Structures are given as structure tokens and as C-alpha cells.
Amino acid sequence: xxxxxxxxxxEAGELIALVRDLARAELxxxxxxxxxxAEFPRDLFRLLGRSGLLGLPYPEELGxxxxxxxxxxxVLEELGAAWSSVAVGVSVHSLSCFPLATYGTPEQQxxxxxxxxxxxxxxxxxxxxPHAGSDPAAMRTRATRHGDAYVINGTKAWTTHGGQxxxxxxxxxxxxxxxxxxCFFVPADTPGLTADxxxxxxxxxxxxxxxxxxxxxxxxxxxxxxxxGEGLRIALxxxxxxxxGIAAVxxxxxxxxxxxxxxxxxxxxxxxxPIIEHEGLAFLLADMAAAxxxxxxxxxxxxxxxxxxxxxVTDAAIAKLVATDNAMRVTTDAVQVLGGNGYTRDFxxxxxxxxxxxxxxxxxxxxxxxxxxxxxxxxxx
Numbered sequence: 001x002x003x004x005x006x007x008x009x010x011e012a013g014e015l016i017a018l019v020r021d022l023a024r025a026e027l028x029x030x031x032x033x034x035x036x037x038a039e040f041p042r043d044l045f046r047l048l049g050r051s052g053l054l055g056l057p058y059p060e061e062l063g064x065x066x067x068x069x070x071x072x073x074x075v076l077e078e079l080g081a082a083w084s085s086v087a088v089g090v091s092v093h094s095l096s097c098f099p100l101a102t103y104g105t106p107e108q109q110x111x112x113x114x115x116x117x118x119x120x121x122x123x124x125x126x127x128x129x130p131h132a133g134s135d136p137a138a139m140r141t142r143a144t145r146h147g148d149a150y151v152i153n154g155t156k157a158w159t160t161h162g163g164q165x166x167x168x169x170x171x172x173x174x175x176x177x178x179x180x181x182x183c184f185f186v187p188a189d190t191p192g193l194t195a196d197x198x199x200x201x202x203x204x205x206x207x208x209x210x211x212x213x214x215x216x217x218x219x220x221x222x223x224x225x226x227x228x229g230e231g232l233r234i235a236l237x238x239x240x241x242x243x244x245g246i247a248a249v250x251x252x253x254x255x256x257x258x259x260x261x262x263x264x265x266x267x268x269x270x271x272x273x274p275i276i277e278h279e280g281l282a283f284l285l286a287d288m289a290a291a292x293x294x295x296x297x298x299x300x301x302x303x304x305x306x307x308x309x310x311x312x313v314t315d316a317a318i319a320k321l322v323a324t325d326n327a328m329r330v331t332t333d334a335v336q337v338l339g340g341n342g343y344t345r346d347f348x349x350x351x352x353x354x355x356x357x358x359x360x361x362x363x364x365x366x367x368x369x370x371x372x373x374x375x376x377x378x379x380x381x
Contacts, residue, residue, distance in 0.1 A: 012071045019075045022051065023082035031083040031206070035351060038198070038205040040164055042122070044086055045093070048079075049119010054093055057241075058101050063114040069241075069303040073248035077296070080252025081259075084355045085206035087252060089122075091245030092160040096123030096169045098238040099183050103226035112185065116167070124165035125242075126156035126186075126212055127235050136171065136181075136235055141214065143172035143182060150174075150184065150224065152217040158362070162210030163195030170214070171231045181231035185223045192217040203354030243316040243363045244306070247299040247323035250359045254292045254327040257334035257352045261285060264338050264347075281337065288330045295323035317364075317372040324359040325366060331356040 007013045026047065034041055048054055057072040058064025065072075072094075079087035097116050100108060115121045132138035141154025152172050159168075166188050174182040186193060196211040226234050262285060265276035275281050302315035331353040335342035342349045360366045 007074075008068060008070060012067070012074075015067070015071065016074050016078060019053065019078045023078050027079065027082040027086055031085075032348060032351070034083075034206040035085065035203075036205070036345075040208045041086060041206060042164065045089060045122050046119055048086075048090060051119075053079075054090060054119045055097070055117025057094060058097065058113075058117055062101055062109055063117040064101070068307040069244065070300060070307055073244055073299055073303050076245055076248040077252035077255070080249035081256040082252075083206070084249060084253050084352075085204050087249040088204060088207055088246070089161065091242060091249060092125060093123045094245060095238055095242040096125040096165075096167070098241055099169055099225045099234045100185060102237070103183070103230070103234050104185075108185070108222070108225065112167075121166035122161055122164065124159050124161040124168045124212075125238070126159055126168050126170040127239075128158045129155060130157045130211070137178045137232060139171065139173055139181065141170070141172045143174050143184060145174070145221070146218075148221050149218050150221060152184065152186070152214045152219065154214050156212040156214070158199075158209055159195075159212045160207060160209055160362075162208060162212050163198065164208050168193070168212065169225070171235050172214075174228050174231075178232055179229045181235070182228050183225040183231040183234045184219055185225055186214075186217065186219055190217050190219060202357060203351065204358060239363060240313050240316045241306075243320040243369075244299060244302055246359055246363045247295065247302070247316075247319040250323040250327035250356065251292060251295045251299060253352055253356055253359070254288075254295060254323075254330040257327075257331045257349055257356075258285070258288050258292050260347070260349055260352075261288065261334040261337040264341075275337075284333055284337065288333050291326040291330050295319075295326045298322045314373055314376040317369040317376075320363065321366050321369040321373070324356070327356040328353075328360055 052065050055064035056067045056075060057069055060066040076087050076091055079090060100113060116123060127136055129139050143150040143152045168186045170184045170186050171181055172184060173180055192215045194213050199209045201209060265281060266274050268275045299319040302312055302319040305312040305315045334349040335353055338347055338349055341347050
């Protein structure tokens with residue numbers, strides 16, 4: 001379905017159109033097979049990187065694309081409509097670059113960012129732990145200073161690109177309490193850093209998720225990003241940006257489910273007419289279209305707040321909540337529109353429904369988003 005959008009420039013419109021064409025040509029044809037066989041498409045991330053899509057929201061002087069978040073998120077939506085695993089991967093890569101691009105020293109940025117933002121290297125973000133998913137302040141992974149290096153020991157759960165990434169942004173405890181967490185840039189080939197077997201998941205099988213084990217991982221002190229004890233603030237700021245990314249991916253997924261359902265409803269006939277002409281089904285499709293449009297409007301509104309340099313923590317939480325809840329509802333309704341066919345793997349909507357579920361969970365569960373929003377309301381006057 002063609003969607004009218006307000007774009008900040010003609011260049012942005014051309015970029016989004018280019019991404020749409022690339023996604024349809026390179027991502028969409030491979031998605032179903034790769035998801036069925038849990039194949040990680042590392043080559044596609046290199047292609048996207050060389051096309052300039054892995055560093056879009058970061059300044060050009062750092063090697064990025066210099067695009068506003070409003071444009072970057074619409075690129076993610078286009079990727080999400082073609083293949084959610086890849087779109088989530090782009091969002092996670094951007095998330096893993098955020099601490100270095102935002103809090104790194106000029107020397108660190110010159111040393112590492114060109115390869116990270118240029119697509120030659122793929123990143124992963126290590127925050128969650130087996131016992132501390134939604135409560136990062138409870139982490140136990142510890143980094144102990146030894147002279148001019150830190151030695152890190154611990155376990156990081158639910159790591160997207162775990163075992164596939166070229167570098168890991170790792171949060172570890174260097175002291176006690178909320179102010180005792182620091183951020184580290186850890187290359188994948190650092191001795192002592194290993195990945196467990198990938199998780200057997202309900203969806204997003206093309207996106208590898210694994211537990212990372214750090215056993216006496218020694219990193220130079222100049223691999224610490226930001227000041228010692230600043231890690232939790234860095235982590236939470238990165239998550240705010242990452243939540244907008246997931247909102248955009250979820251909207252793309254919902255749009256793909258809606259498009260599939262509408263196309264099917266135009267072809268499938270009952271009682272002598274296409275089922276889209278029956279009021280009961282037409283109303284269902286109308287509600288699906290409204291859910292997709294509202295999700296898009298919500299994430300774009302939050303992106304514009306961010307682009308204006310204003311606080312957007314609550315806006316990001318609302319966008320993530322609305323977009324992922326709507327994606328879950330739209331994909332579930334798409335299965336209903338297709339009836340028995342929707343429950344089979346001959347059509348993609350059952351996969352869309354499975355993929356939507358995790359988007360209500362990662363980057364902070366939607367219950368956490370409601371807590372963020374509720375606390376903001378309590379503080380407001």
C-alpha cells in the first residue's frame with residue numbers, strides 16, 4: 001500500500017525509495033528460506049554497510065550518513081517490511097555504536113568508528129544478564145582494573161549477533177550501586193570472550209541470539225568508553241534511541257502483514273464476492289490500517305523531538321509501546337484474514353505474527369515502557 005509521508009528533503013525521499021528497492025530485491029526473496037533454516041545473512045549487512053545504511057544517524061565527520069532520526073527510522077521501516085531479522089540487526093548495530101559515537105573520545109572515534117559505521121564491522125550490545133533483564137542496575141558482570149587494563153568476568157544474555165559480531169559494547173560493574181557500571185569496547189577476537197550455542201527462538205531465526213561468556217577478558221584501559229561509573233547512563237541513553245529503532249521495525253512488519261492481508265482479501269472469494277467486500281472483514285482491515293498509520297505517526301513524532309535536541313525518553317517509550325503492541329495485533333489479525341491458510345507456512349503471516357511477539361519484549365518489555373510513561377506522568381505538573 002502506498003503511504004504518503006512528509007519528508008524533510010528531496011534527498012531523503014530518494015534515499016528511502018532506494019532502500020525500498022534494495023530491500024525488495026535483496027532482502028525479501030531470501031527471508032523465508034533463511035528464517036526456516038536459521039541462516040544468518042552476514043553478507044547482507046556488508047551490502048547495507050557499503051550502501052551507507054549502517055551509520056545513517058551519525059555525523060558525517062565520524063563516518064556516518066548525517067541523516068536525521070526521522071529519515072533513519074523510515075529506512076528501518078522499509079527494511080522491516082522486507083525482512084525483520086535484518087532490520088533488527090541494523091537497529092542493534094546502530095545501538096552498539098551509540099556509546100562510542102556519543103561518549104567516546106576523539107581518538108577512540110577516529111580509531112574505531114569509520115569501520116563500524118562503514119559496514120565492515122558488525123556490532124553487538126551486551127547489557128542484559130540471565131538474572132537481570134529489565135533491571136540493568138542489578139548486573140553482576142565485573143571489570144577489575146589491573147594497571148593499564150581491565151579484566152572482565154561475567155555472562156551477558158540475549159545478545160543479538162552473539163558469536164557473529166566483530167565487536168561488543170559491554171556494560172560491566174567497576175564499583176557498587178547504580179553509579180558503579182562502566183562501558184567497554186571489546187573486539188570479538190579478545191581471548192576469553194566466547195558465545196554459547198544460539199537460542200532456539202520462536203521467531204527471528206535469521207537473527208542469531210546467544211549468551212556471551214566473558215572469562216578473564218583483558219581489555220586495555222583505553223577501551224573504556226566514557227568515564228568510569230558512567231556506564232548505566234550511557235546504556236539507558238542508548239536504549240532510548242534503540243527503542244525508536246524497534247518501533248520503526250515493528251511498523252514495517254505490521255505494514256507487510258497488512259499488505260499481505262489486503263492482497264489476499266482482494267483475491268479470495270466467498271458468497272460470490274471478494275472477501276474484502278464483506279463488511280465484517282473490511283472493518284477488520286480498516287482497523288489494521290489505522291493501527292499501522294498510528295504507529296508510524298507516533299514513532300515519527302518521537303523522532304522529530306529527538307532531532308530537535310529535546311528530551312525524548314517518554315516519547316521513545318510511547319513509540320515503542322504503541323508500535324509493537326499494534327504490530328502484534330495487526331499480524332494476529334492478518335492470520336485471521338487468511339483463515340486456515342494464515343496458519344500454514346505457505347503464507348508469511350504466521351511468521352510475521354511470531355516475529356512481532358519479541359518486539360514487545362526486547363529493548364525493554366512493554367511493561368517497562370508503561371512504567372517509564374507512568375513515572376513521567378507522576379513527575380509532570
